[in-house]
Amino acid sequence: LLSFIPQVKAASSEDPFPNISFKLFSEFINLNFSSNITLATVLTVLFSLMNNTDILNLHARAKNPGLDDEYSASTNGWIKALAIAIQTHLNAKINSDLEDTQLFNSSENPSILGSTKISVISKKLDRMISLLELDPYTRNTKILEPLKPISMNEIEPVLLICPARITCSTLKKECTGRALHINTHERDRTQVTLIKGIKSYENAQIVSGYCTKCKAIYYADHKSLTFGSDLEDSQRNPNVSSKDRLTFNKAKYLKIGQNIWADRLFTNMVVNSVYHFHASTAAYTEFWNYTFSNGEENDHPPISRLQVWKAFIHETTRQISVSMNKTLVMPDGLSIQQITTEAYKVLGQNGIIGNALHHSCNECTHNYKATADYITADDNAAVAGIDENRTVPLLRQDADNTELENIIDNEMEIDYSLESKVKMVVIDGIVMGPTHSWLRQLRRRNNPPHDQPNNETQEPDNYFTAPRFYCVETICAPCGVVIAWTKFVKSEGAAQIMDFLEDVYPTQESRPSYVCIDKACVVLKYLINSHNWNIWKTSTRFVVDSYHYINHRVTDYLCRIYCNPSPLNGSAPNLVVVERDVHGNQHYKRAFNTQACEQLNAWLGGFQSILNRMTVDNFNWTLHALLFIHTQRVIQKQYKRLNQNMQTQLPGQQINEDEVEANGVEIDRVD
Numbered sequence: 001l002l003s004f005i006p007q008v009k010a011a012s013s014e015d016p017f018p019n020i021s022f023k024l025f026s027e028f029i030n031l032n033f034s035s036n037i038t039l040a041t042v043l044t045v046l047f048s049l050m051n052n053t054d055i056l057n058l059h060a061r062a063k064n065p066g067l068d069d070e071y072s073a074s075t076n077g078w079i080k081a082l083a084i085a086i087q088t089h090l091n092a093k094i095n096s097d098l099e100d101t102q103l104f105n106s107s108e109n110p111s112i113l114g115s116t117k118i119s120v121i122s123k124k125l126d127r128m129i130s131l132l133e134l135d136p137y138t139r140n141t142k143i144l145e146p147l148k149p150i151s152m153n154e155i156e157p158v159l160l161i162c163p164a165r166i167t168c169s170t171l172k173k174e175c176t177g178r179a180l181h182i183n184t185h186e187r188d189r190t191q192v193t194l195i196k197g198i199k200s201y202e203n204a205q206i207v208s209g210y211c212t213k214c215k216a217i218y219y220a221d222h223k224s225l226t227f228g229s230d231l232e233d234s235q236r237n238p239n240v241s242s243k244d245r246l247t248f249n250k251a252k253y254l255k256i257g258q259n260i261w262a263d264r265l266f267t268n269m270v271v272n273s274v275y276h277f278h279a280s281t282a283a284y285t286e287f288w289n290y291t292f293s294n295g296e297e298n299d300h301p302p303i304s305r306l307q308v309w310k311a312f313i314h315e316t317t318r319q320i321s322v323s324m325n326k327t328l329v330m331p332d333g334l335s336i337q338q339i340t341t342e343a344y345k346v347l348g349q350n351g352i353i354g355n356a357l358h359h360s361c362n363e364c365t366h367n368y369k370a371t372a373d374y375i376t377a378d379d380n381a382a383v384a385g386i387d388e389n390r391t392v393p394l395l396r397q398d399a400d401n402t403e404l405e406n407i408i409d410n411e412m413e414i415d416y417s418l419e420s421k422v423k424m425v426v427i428d429g430i431v432m433g434p435t436h437s438w439l440r441q442l443r444r445r446n447n448p449p450h451d452q453p454n455n456e457t458q459e460p461d462n463y464f465t466a467p468r469f470y471c472v473e474t475i476c477a478p479c480g481v482v483i484a485w486t487k488f489v490k491s492e493g494a495a496q497i498m499d500f501l502e503d504v505y506p507t508q509e510s511r512p513s514y515v516c517i518d519k520a521c522v523v524l525k526y527l528i529n530s531h532n533w534n535i536w537k538t539s540t541r542f543v544v545d546s547y548h549y550i551n552h553r554v555t556d557y558l559c560r561i562y563c564n565p566s567p568l569n570g571s572a573p574n575l576v577v578v579e580r581d582v583h584g585n586q587h588y589k590r591a592f593n594t595q596a597c598e599q600l601n602a603w604l605g606g607f608q609s610i611l612n613r614m615t616v617d618n619f620n621w622t623l624h625a626l627l628f629i630h631t632q633r634v635i636q637k638q639y640k641r642l643n644q645n646m647q648t649q650l651p652g653q654q655i656n657e658d659e660v661e662a663n664g665v666e667i668d669r670v671d
Contacts, residue, residue, distance in 0.1 A: 012148075013148060013149070014148050014149050014150065014151040015053075015147060015148045015149070015150055015151065016150075016151055016154070017050075017150060017151055017152065017153075017154040017155060018132040018133055018134065018150075019133075020131065020132065020133070024131070025131070028127075028128065028131055029042055031105070032105060032124045032127070032128075033102060033103055033104070033105060033124075034101060034102045034103070034104060034105060034106070035105075035106065036102065037102040037103075038102065041090060041100075041102045041103075044086070044089065044090070045086060045103075045125075045128070048082065048085075048086055049082075049125070049128065049129060049132065049134060050150045050152075051149075051150070052082060053134070053147040053148065053149055053150060055078055055079075055081070055082050056129060056134055056135075056136075056147055057136060057146045057147050058078040059076060059078040059079045059082075059126070059129075060135050060136050060137050060143075060147075061143075062076040062077075062078060063076070063126075063137070064137045064143070074123065074126050075119050075122040075123055075126070079122045079125055079126055080118050080119070080122050082122075082125060083118050083121040083122045083125055084118055086103075086121070086125075087100070087103065087117075087118070087121060090102065090103070103121050103124065104117075104120070108120065134147060134150075156201060157201075159194055159201050159204040159205075160204070160205050160206075160207050161192070161194065161204055161205065161206050161207065161220045161253050161261055162206075162207040162208070162209070162220060163180065163208065163209050163218035163219060163220060164220070164248070164250070164251065164252055165180065165218060165248075166179065166180065167179060167180065168180060168211035168213070168214065168216060168218075169223070170211060170213075170214045170216050170225065172213065172214055174213050174214075175211055175213050175214050175216075178211055178212070178213060180209035180210065180211060180218055181209060181210055181211075181212060182207065182208075182209055183207075183208040183209050183210040183217055183218075184206065184207045184208050189205045189206065189207065190205065190206045190259070191203045191204065191205055191259075192204050192205075192206060192259045192260060192261055193259060193260045193261070193301055194253065194260075194261045194262070194263070195260070195261070195262040195263065195266045195300075195303075196262075196263045196265070196266070197263065197265045197266060198266075198292060199300075200292075200300040200301060202301075204261065206219075206220075206261075214226075220248075220251055220252065220253045220255075220261070221247065221248055221251040221253060221254050221255055221314070222245050222246060222247045222248055222251075223245070223246045223248065224243050224244070224245055224246075224332050225243065225244055225246070226243065226244075243331070243332035243333070244329055244330070244331065244332060245329070245330050245331065245332040245333075245334075246327055246328075246329050247317065247318065247321065247327065247328045247329075247330075249318045249321045249322045249327065249328075250318075250322070251264075251318070252264065254267055254311065254314045254315065254318075255310075255314075256307045256308075256310040256311045256314065257303075257304070257306070257307040257310065260303065260307060262311055264315070266311065267311040267312075267314060267315035268315060270284055270308055270311045270312050270315065271312060271315050271316060271319070271625075271629070273287075274312060274626070275626060275629055275630070278606035278607055278610070280610045281305050281308040281309045281312060282305045284308050285303060285304065285305045285307075285308045288302075288303055288308070289302045289303065306336070309336065310336050312622075312625075313336060313339060313340055313343070313621070316621070316625035316628075316629070317339075317343045317347065319625075319628075319629065320347050320354070320625065320628050321347060323354055323355075323628070323632060324347060324354055324355075326346075326347065328342075328343060328346055328347065329346070330342045330343075330346075337615075337617065337618075340617050340618055340621045341617040341621075343621055344617065344620045344621045344624060347624075348620065348621070348624050350486075350503065351484050351485045351486045351624065352483070352484045352504060353481075353482050353483060353484060353485075353624075353627055353628050353631050354628060354631070354632075356477075356481050356482060356483045356484075356631045357483055357484070357504070357510075359477060359479075359481045359483070359635065360421070360423070361477075361479050361481075361638055363477070363478055363479035363592075363593065363638075364423060364424060364425075364477035364478045364479045364481070364592065365421050365422065365423045366421070366422045366574065366577075366591055367421065367422070368420040368421065368422050368574060369422075369573040369574055370573070371573055372570030372571070372573035372576075373570070373573070373578045373586070374570060374578070374586060375569060375570045375571075376568060376569045376570060376588075378392075378567075378568040378569040379392040379568075379569070380560075380561065380564070380567060380569060380571060381553045381560045381561075381564060381567075382564075382567065382568035382569060383546055383549060383550060383564060383565065383566055383567075383568060384566040384567070384568045384576050384588040384589055384590050385546070385566065385589055385590055386546065386550060387568055388568065388587065392553075393553070393554045394554070395553070395554060395555075395557060395560055396554050396555055421513075422513045422514070422574045423477075423512045423513050423514070424477075424478055424512055424513065424514040424515075424516060424591075424592040424594075425475050425476065425477060425478075425483060425512045425514075425515055425516070426475070426476045426477070426478060426515075426516045426517070426545065426592075426593075426594060426595075426596045426597045427473065427474070427475050427476075427497065427500075427501075427515060427516070427517040427597060428473070428474065428476075428517065428518060428545075428597030428598060428600075428601060429471040429472060429473040429474070429488065429492045430471060430472055430474075430601040430604055430605060430608075431470065431471045432469075432471065432472055432604075432605075432607075432608045432611055432612055433468050433469025433470065433471060433472060433487055433611075433612065433619070434468065434469060434611070434612065434614050434615060434616045434618075434619040435467050435468050435612075468612070469487045469488065469489055470488050470489060470490055470491055470492065471487070471488050471492055472485060472486070472487055472488075472604075472623065473485065473486050473487075473488055473492065473496075473497070473500055474597055474600060474601075474604075474627070475500075475501075475504060476596040476597045476600055477596065478592040478593040478594070478596045479593070479596070479634065479638065480593075480596055480599065480600065480634045481631050481634050481635060482600065482627045482628075482630060482631045482634075483504065484500075484504045485623065485624070485627055486500050486503075492519075494519070494522050494523045494525075494526035494527075495526065497517065497519075497523055498523065498526065498527065498532070501515065508538060508539045509539075511536070511539040511540050512540060513539070513540060513541065513574065514540065514541050514542075514543055514574075514575070514592070515540055515541070515542050515543070516542075516543050516544070516545050516565060516592070516594045517542065517544070517545070518544060518545055518547075518548040519544075519548075520542040520543050520544045520559070520563045521542075521544060521552060521556050521558050521559035521562075521563050523542055524542050524558065524562065524563065525558065527542075541562075542563060543563050543564065543565040543575070543594070544559060544563040544564075544565060545565060545594035545595060545597075545598070546565050546566065546590065546594050546595070547594075547595060547598070549563065549564060549565055565590065565592075565594045566588070566589075566590040566591065566592075566594075568588055570588065574591065575590070575591050575592070576588040576589065576590060576591055577589055577590075577591045600630075603630075604626075607622075607623075607626065610622075611623060
């Protein structure tokens with residue numbers, strides 16, 4: 001009965017790899033090519049044929065005429081085009097003006113052959129095609145079927161995922177330089193799927209090693225050892241496991257699933273897709289599976305969203321660890337959620353972005369000027385770049401005219417030595433954030449532990465907390481480098497802003513000269529009313545960004561007088577710089593980009609729908625990783641741009657990092 005059911009079998013989309021003996025292939029090479037031909041050249045010719053089956057089909061059709069007015073041409077234009085491409089490629093590899101002669105045997109002199117060289121190579125390629133049985137025509141010039149792409153499955157390599165280190169790295173004398181012994185018995189070797197770039201390899205094997213002295217076990221992506229045997233006291237995490245896990249920052253392969261590993265090219269693609277395309281891990285998973293796993297023969301096995309998420313976590317933790325010159329140490333056996341939480345505790349620095357705190361470049365740091373280059377008669381509330389040749393709006397009659405004590409006319413100009421640097425940071429928030437764990441708060445209530453007396457004076461929890469954090473607040477340099485970030489729970493108030501600033505800049509020496517924020521006047525009033533202005537006024541001034549200042553100056557006296565981001569009259573010489581127009585006339589322009597945070601938020605807003613759905617720990621690490629990568633790339637672009645400018649001025653000279661730093665970009669070195 002089953003024999004009457006129609007059956008359909010999909011035709012293979014690839015032809016098998018040529019099945020000839022190595023002896024026959026070797027004899028052909030010795031007979032037709034130079035005795036000094038290298039293995040690389042032989043493989044170049046072989047795989048050039050394998051990967052150009054369309055050219056081989058066209059060549060075969062030209063050799064086998066099918067009409068009366070056609071003629072056979074074994075050295076036609078199609079095979080000559082391939083011969084020219086191969087010879088050009090080989091000539092380029094020897095890096096000289098000489099010609100590669102490996103495709104000619106001892107009886108052939110390329111210098112004598114002249115213009116017939118390509119024809120000679122073409123005939124050899126034609127004979128090689130016949131040897132490999134890559135001709136779709138029979139001897140009777142009947143076409144069987146055009147060649148399909150040649151399958152490379154039969155020559156796929158056997159891959160072992162093993163430690164890249166060859167000696168033990170434990171900080172013990174007896175372990176220094178000690179060779180690693182294999183730790184995986186043949187019966188215990190696990191077969192997994194390995195993704196290299198965009199290709200998957202089945203049946204890769206996991207092999208680990210161990211040190212005979214300290215018993216540390218080495219895997220491809222981490223080292224596992226008895227708790228504390230290789231760590232300083234400050235590095236130890238005594239809570240969870242008796243085993244420590246030390247991640248290898250430069251590991252070639254990373255484990256992203258129970259039976260699936262990936263190389264760093266794949267994990268970098270995940271990170272770059274999330275960063276550049278604002279893609280969620282779910283979106284990347286669908287992209288990968290629809291592109292490479294359509295259920296056809298020889299397709300890649302599909303991957304899951306969790307595996308893509310693990311790839312993102314493992315890659316970003318290593319990128320940040322390398323930049324910070326740290327090794328991430330965690331208890332062994334943690335879940336991916338626990339790894340994410342632990343990574344932020346160790347590498348997150350409470351939202352401070354690596355070495356960006358000390359970043360300096362000519363866009364965010366200038367030399368101090370005690371006096372303006374020239375003084376104009378413009379209104380004190382006029383803004384450079386906006387109010388040239390126009391009347392500045394007056395303060396409205398209903399404006400807040402409060403004149404706070406301890407503020408004098410010249411109080412808003414910093415007083416530094418001439419050798420000092422003037423630095424600005426910009427602060428702003430964007431409304432986004434993860435949800436609160438409000439259920440946990442309800443369960444806590446006000447019940448004391450069973451072994452402690454009830455404390456009647458203890459303040460009860462607020463059971464009506466908003467279900468989501470109010471906003472993410474960032475501190476940026478005017479050049480776009482992100483310095484730090486934090487979450488505000490209920491509002492973007494002046495008190496929260498000052499707490500954030502004090503966490504990032506705990507000492508007077510570390511504070512910036514100017515803090516630009518859209519509500520600087522509110523922050524300034526808060527500082528004065530809370531009697532904290534005397535602490536900050538010796539180092540820092542607060543200004544409103546240019547976009548918001550033009551509205552504030554007509555409604556708030558304090559903002560109009562003291563928070564101008566770039567006074568057009570030169571009353572704040574460190575907030576403006578002098579330029580000349582095409583006619584040679586001097587004019588002021590803003591010294592700093594006060595819209596840096598607005599520009600950052602425009603990019604960061606693309607992640608809002610993704611980040612808002614995360615748990616707090618996942619939100620913390622994902623946002624920190626994205627801002628960290630963003631900062632590193634801004635610095636890299638500065639370095640590249642400055643390097644190009646210096647190369648233009650000094651062509652042919654190698655630019656080193658010290659010269660770049662001397663010209664305004666501080667390089668974040670990893671020692």
